[in-house]
Amino acid sequence: xxxxxxxxxxxxxxxxxxxxxxxxxxxxxxxxxxxxxxxxxxxxxxxxxxxxxxxxxxxxxxxxxxxxxxxxxxxxxxxxxxxxxxxxxxxxxxxxxxxxxxxxxxxxxxxxxxxxxxxxxxxxxxxxxxxxxxxxxxxxxxxxxxxxxxxxxxxxxxxxxxxxxxxxxxxxxxxxxxxxxxxxxxxxxxxxxxxxxxxxxxxxxxxxxxxxxxxxxxxxxxxxxxxxxxxxxxxxxxxxxxxxxxxxxxxxxxxx
Amino acid sequence: xxxxxxxxxxxxxxxxxxxxxxxxxxxxxxxxxxxxxxxxxxxxxxxxxxxxxxxxxxxxxxxxxxxxxxxxxxxxxxxxxxxxxxxxxxxxxxxxxxxxxxxxxxxxxxxxxxxxxxxxxxxxxxxxxxxxxxxxxxxxxxxxxxxxxxxxxxxxxxxxxxxxxxxxxxxxxxxxxxxxxxxxxxxxxxxxxxxxxxxxxxxxxxxxxxxxxxxxxxxxxxxxxxxxxxxxxxxxxxxxxxxxxxxxxxxxxxxxxxx
Numbered sequence: 416x417x418x419x420x421x422x423x424x425x426x427x428x429x430x431x432x433x434x435x436x437x438x439x440x441x442x443x444x445x446x447x448x449x450x451x452x453x454x455x456x457x458x459x460x461x462x463x464x465x466x467x468x469x470x471x472x473x474x475x476x477x478x479x480x481x482x483x484x485x486x487x488x489x490x491x492x493x494x495x496x497x498x499x500x501x502x503x504x505x506x507x508x509x510x511x512x513x514x515x516x517x518x519x520x521x522x523x524x525x526x527x528x529x530x531x532x533x534x535x536x537x538x539x540x541x542x543x544x545x546x547x548x549x550x551x552x553x554x555x556x557x558x559x560x561x562x563x564x565x566x567x568x569x570x571x572x573x574x575x576x577x578x579x580x581x582x583x584x585x586x587x588x589x590x591x592x593x594x595x596x597x598x599x600x601x602x603x604x605x606x607x608x609x610x611x612x613x614x615x616x617x618x619x620x621x622x623x624x625x626x627x628x629x630x631x632x633x634x635x636x637x638x639x640x641x642x643x644x645x646x647x648x649x650x651x652x653x654x655x656x657x658x659x660x661x662x663x664x665x666x667x668x669x670x671x
Numbered sequence: 672x673x674x675x676x677x678x679x680x681x682x683x684x685x686x687x688x689x690x691x692x693x694x695x696x697x698x699x700x701x702x703x704x705x706x707x708x709x710x711x712x713x714x715x716x717x718x719x720x721x722x723x724x725x726x727x728x729x730x731x732x733x734x735x736x737x738x739x740x741x742x743x744x745x746x747x748x749x750x751x752x753x754x755x756x757x758x759x760x761x762x763x764x765x766x767x768x769x770x771x772x773x774x775x776x777x778x779x780x781x782x783x784x785x786x787x788x789x790x791x792x793x794x795x796x797x798x799x800x801x802x803x804x805x806x807x808x809x810x811x812x813x814x815x816x817x818x819x820x821x822x823x824x825x826x827x828x829x830x831x832x833x834x835x836x837x838x839x840x841x842x843x844x845x846x847x848x849x850x851x852x853x854x855x856x857x858x859x860x861x862x863x864x865x866x867x868x869x870x871x872x873x874x875x876x877x878x879x880x881x882x883x884x885x886x887x888x889x890x891x892x893x894x895x896x897x898x899x900x901x902x903x904x905x906x907x908x909x910x911x912x913x914x915x916x917x918x919x920x921x922x923x924x925x926x927x928x929x930x
Contacts, residue, residue: 417777418777418778419727421773421810422756423759423760425773425808426756426757426758426759426764427759429766429770430764430765445808445809445810446808446809447806450805453805453874453875454805454873454874456873457805457871457874457878458768461767461768462767462768465767468912503764503765503766503767504764504765545762545763546765548724548725548728549728549730550731
């Protein structure tokens with residue numbers, strides 16, 4: 416094992432609590448186990464503090480009336496209990512932390528609160544997962560003749576949110592100064608939340624065309640199959656796939 | 672000697688009007704809706720101190736272009752990066768916090784190669800910041816100060832000396848900060864970071880916090896600066912939404928008074 420791989424072992428031990436507890440790691444004897452555990456707990460609290468503050472920023476804005484700050488969960492027994500199984504950046508851990516937050520900040524101060532919590536939770540969970548830190552692909556690696564387009568597939572973690580309120584209209588207002596919380600129009604709203612290969616989370620309103628493609632893009636159906644099943648014309652399916660690829664919701668199994 | 676702080680966007684109005692600060696380090700690009708940014712840009716010398724990438728691997732073209740464009744936007748006199756390796760090579764695990772590499776020959780060669788490549792693409796000098804270790808990894812082959820000295824000798828980059836990092840390492844090694852500092856290649860220092868430390872519940876000991884530097888830390892700063900003949904700037908290293916204007920401005924004032 417080279418030094419870079421050894422460093423990866425140390426990083427994994429700090430990020431992955433079950434691995435840190437495993438005989439495989441402990442038998443390596445690379446570092447003082449007590450210090451590694453203390454530093455790992457410090458890192459976990461820092462890791463999720465950053466994410467809670469970022470993804471639950473609307474709940475933080477509402478804390479002016481709720482007095483429930485989302486990041487307070489990091490000092491509660493529920494989070495401490497999670498530390499024994501937490502894997503930093505893993506979707507299941509993101510989900511568990513987000514559930515702790517939503518359970519703590521839930522309330523009826525604004526009628527759209529439940530939608531807001533689902534939205535913020537989705538953003539935090541979609542952001543989780545391995546990411547590409549650096550591109551190693553060069554332009555001249557691409558074939559001179561484009562191969563036939565492979566079937567599109569939904570990127571794991573992409574989420575469609577069906578909401579009761581039109582949240583996008585109220586989100587910017589929540590972050591502005593206000594004395595009474597801004598209102599959101601009660602109007603069925605569908606959003607898609609996705610993440611790029613580099614970890615950037617994007618959210619967009621989802622049309623019926625997008626919802627259909629999300630439902631059917633399984634990596635087996637061709638673009639023509641998708642167009643037929645979603646009832647889209649060639650121009651529409653191309654534009655929809657382009658939009659979805661851009662936000663990281665859909666990929667082509669050997670490309671994008 | 673320039674005395675400055677980090678740009679904290681939530682304190683944008685206060686910073687835009689401040690008169691006792693020479694420079695601001697930029698940990699993040701300005702947000703699109705930051706109404707104080709034009710005044711900040713006009714008023715201050717800005718130092719690029721963003722995450723550009725970890726130099727255990729080569730930076731890709733996208734990261735290099737981002738570094739170049741941020742340095743140009745800020746008109747930064749130098750560009751800072753850290754001696755860090757915080758995510759696995761395959762991207763599966765990420766600590767999201769500065770974490771040092773193993774101090775080995777292999778990592779030294781990687782950092783030297785990749786720092787030289789980054790330096791060649793920048794129009795400004797590169798400076799590199801030391802990162803504290805909370806524990807030693809038994810695979811390391813040499814002490815951190817020796818590894819750093821060899822890195823600076825091989826690359827000609829500048830040293831961004833983070834004093835609280837040295838202070839903390841000394842604390843956890845049971846050494847005096849002055850004794851541990853004496854091992855570092857101080858002749859390469861261009862910029863010095865000063866910050867406060869607080870007790871951390873998880874670490875069961877002190878760690879960096881967005882709080883004012885203690886008198887002992889300021890004494891340590893004057894001790895260090897007397898040994899850094901090429902130092903040009905001291906920066907109060909606090910960047911957090913919980914940082915108050917009072918702590919930021921009083922810390923800068925105290926640093927200035929101690930010089």
